[in-house]
Amino acid sequence: MSEVFPKKLRGWRFVLFNLCLGLGHAVVLFNAGAYIAMLPRVVGGLSIPPSFATWTQTDYMLGLALALPVGIWMSRRLGEYRPLVWAFIVFALASTVCAYSSSLYEFLAARIVLGFSGGMTLPLGQSMLMKEYPQRRKNIGIGVWTLFTLTPFTFGPPCGGWIADNLGWRWLFIINVPLALAIAGIVGALLYRRGAKLIRRRFDLVGFLLLLAALASFQTLLNQGNDWDWNNSLYLMGLLGFCLMALSYWVVWELSVRHPFLDIRLFAQRNFAIGTLVLFFGFMFFQGLLSLLVVQLQLTMGYSSFLAGLVFLPMAIFAKPVAGGFHQIVKHVDARLLASLNLLGFAGTYFWLSRFEHFDAYQQLFWPKLLEGICLGSFFAPLTALLLHGLPPDRQWRAVELATSLRIAAGAIGISFQGIVFYFLTPLHQTHFAETHTPFDQRFSESIELLTDSGFSGSTALIQFAGMGREQAAIRAINDAFWLAGCVFIALSLLVWLAHPTRQPAKGTLAQRMRRRALALLVREV
Known part of the structure; x- marks a missing residue:
C-alpha cells in the first residue's frame, strides 16, 4: 500500500x-x-x-x-x-x-x-x-x-x-x-x-439489486402507463406486482442486515422521516414541473430549445446568494419556521404560475421564476438541518446518503408524474373547449371570421381553430399542474410543524461546522 x-x-x-x-x-x-x-x-x-x-x-x-x-x-x-x-x-x-x-x-x-x-x-x-x-x-x-x-x-x-x-x-x-x-x-x-x-465493510449486493428492481419496475410503470392504458394492460399490472414484491423484500432485507445498502431504520427518527418526506415530495413537484414546462413550451407553443431553456434563467439570479445566506440563518432560527416559509413561497409561486393564459410572454414568466429561484436557494438548508437534528455524527452520513438518493429518485418520479397529470387533464380541457365553442356560439363565429379575414379558407380556418383549441387545452392542463403543486406545498408547509423544534448552535468547532455544510451541500446536488 x-x-x-x-x-x-x-x-x-x-x-x-x-x-x-x-x-x-x-x-x-x-x-x-x-x-x-x-x-x-x-x-x-x-x-x-x-x-x-x-x-x-x-x-x-x-x-x-x-x-x-x-x-x-x-x-x-x-x-x-x-x-x-x-x-x-x-x-x-x-x-x-x-x-x-x-x-x-x-x-x-x-x-x-x-x-x-x-x-x-x-x-x-x-x-x-x-x-x-x-x-x-x-x-x-x-x-x-x-x-x-x-x-x-x-x-x-x-x-x-x-x-x-x-x-x-x-x-x-x-x-x-x-x-x-x-x-x-x-x-x-x-x-x-x-x-x-x-x-x-461488506457491500450489500442483495439490497442494491432489490432496490434496483423495485425502482426500475416502478419507473417503467410510470413512463409507459400512458402508452399502455394503465389498468387495461396485463403488462403494467405485472410490473406493479413485481415492484411491490421487490420493494417488500427490500424493506425486510434492509431491516435484517447489519450494514444495509440504505439505512431505512433512520425513518424511526421523527425529524428525519418528516424532513426526508418533505424533501422527497417538494423536489418531486419542482423537478417534474420544470421538465413539463420546458418540454411543452417547445411541443405546444413552438418555442426553440434555447428559448424554452432561457425561461429558467431568472432562477439563477438569487439561487446561490440565498443558499449561502441560509446556511448562516438556519443556525439561529428554528428550521421548521424556515422550511414552512420556504414551502409557502413555493406554493405562492405555483399559484401565481397557474393563473397564466399565454405562456408565450417572457414578462409573465420572469417574476414568478425569479421568486422560484429564491425559494430554490432556501429549500435545502432548513430541511437538511431538520432531518439531521438529533442524529449522532456517525449516522449523519448515512442519513444524507438515504435522503439524497430518495430526493434524486423523486426528481425522476416527478418528471413521469407530471407527464401523467398532463396526459389526463389535456383531453378534459379539449372536451370543455369543444363544448363551449360550437357553431351556435358567438366566440366561435368571431374566431372563424377573423381567421377567414386573415386569408385562410373555410376548412383551413377550422383546422387552425382546432389547433388553437389544443394549445389552449395544453396551457390549462399546465395551469392545473401548477395549482395542484401549490396545494401540495401548502400541505408540506404544515407537515414540518410535526417535527421536533430544532436550532443549530451558533457556535461550534470548525470541523463540526464544515461537516454540516458539506452534508448540506451533498443533499442539494443534482
Whole structure:
C-alpha cells in the first residue's frame, strides 16, 4: 500500500486539481439539466414518442440515485481517486454510445450507465476536494464546490437548448468524451500512488439489486402507463406486482442486515422521516414541473430549445446568494419556521404560475421564476438541518446518503408524474373547449371570421381553430399542474410543524461546522 497521508497538493497542481474536480462535477450535473431542453429534439432524432424520450431522462436520474451510496462505499473500501478515474472513463464510453446511438434501447442503456458512472463521481469528488484543503480553509473548498453545484443546474437548460438548436443534441455527449477523459487522466496523474485509510465493510449486493428492481419496475410503470392504458394492460399490472414484491423484500432485507445498502431504520427518527418526506415530495413537484414546462413550451407553443431553456434563467439570479445566506440563518432560527416559509413561497409561486393564459410572454414568466429561484436557494438548508437534528455524527452520513438518493429518485418520479397529470387533464380541457365553442356560439363565429379575414379558407380556418383549441387545452392542463403543486406545498408547509423544534448552535468547532455544510451541500446536488 502506498503512503496513506502524502503531502497535499500545492501551487498550480492544487489549482488544476480544483478545476478538474469542479469541471467534472459540472459535467455530470449539466447532463441532467441541459438534457431537459433537448427532449423534443431527441424525439425527432430517434423517431420515438415524447413519453419514450422522457424515459431516457428519468432512468438517467435513477442511475444517479443508485450510484450515490455505491460511490460512498467505494471511497471507504478502495479510496477515492481510483474509483473516480474509472467512473469518468466509463462516463466517456457511455457518452460515446449515446452520441452515436440509432435506437431507443441502445441509447437508454447508455444513458443509465452514464447516470450511474456520473453519480459515483459526486460523493467521491466532494470528499477528495475537502481532503486537499487545510482545516481552516475548508470553507473555501465548500464555496468552490457550491459554485460548481448550482451553476450547471441553473444554466443547464438554456445552454442545452443552444447546443440542440445550433449543433444538434448529440453534441452534448460528444463534448462529454474529451472532458471526461481529460479529467480522469489529470486527476490520476496528480494523485498517482495516493493511498487512503480503508474501511473493510461488506457491500450489500442483495439490497442494491432489490432496490434496483423495485425502482426500475416502478419507473417503467410510470413512463409507459400512458402508452399502455394503465389498468387495461396485463403488462403494467405485472410490473406493479413485481415492484411491490421487490420493494417488500427490500424493506425486510434492509431491516435484517447489519450494514444495509440504505439505512431505512433512520425513518424511526421523527425529524428525519418528516424532513426526508418533505424533501422527497417538494423536489418531486419542482423537478417534474420544470421538465413539463420546458418540454411543452417547445411541443405546444413552438418555442426553440434555447428559448424554452432561457425561461429558467431568472432562477439563477438569487439561487446561490440565498443558499449561502441560509446556511448562516438556519443556525439561529428554528428550521421548521424556515422550511414552512420556504414551502409557502413555493406554493405562492405555483399559484401565481397557474393563473397564466399565454405562456408565450417572457414578462409573465420572469417574476414568478425569479421568486422560484429564491425559494430554490432556501429549500435545502432548513430541511437538511431538520432531518439531521438529533442524529449522532456517525449516522449523519448515512442519513444524507438515504435522503439524497430518495430526493434524486423523486426528481425522476416527478418528471413521469407530471407527464401523467398532463396526459389526463389535456383531453378534459379539449372536451370543455369543444363544448363551449360550437357553431351556435358567438366566440366561435368571431374566431372563424377573423381567421377567414386573415386569408385562410373555410376548412383551413377550422383546422387552425382546432389547433388553437389544443394549445389552449395544453396551457390549462399546465395551469392545473401548477395549482395542484401549490396545494401540495401548502400541505408540506404544515407537515414540518410535526417535527421536533430544532436550532443549530451558533457556535461550534470548525470541523463540526464544515461537516454540516458539506452534508448540506451533498443533499442539494443534482
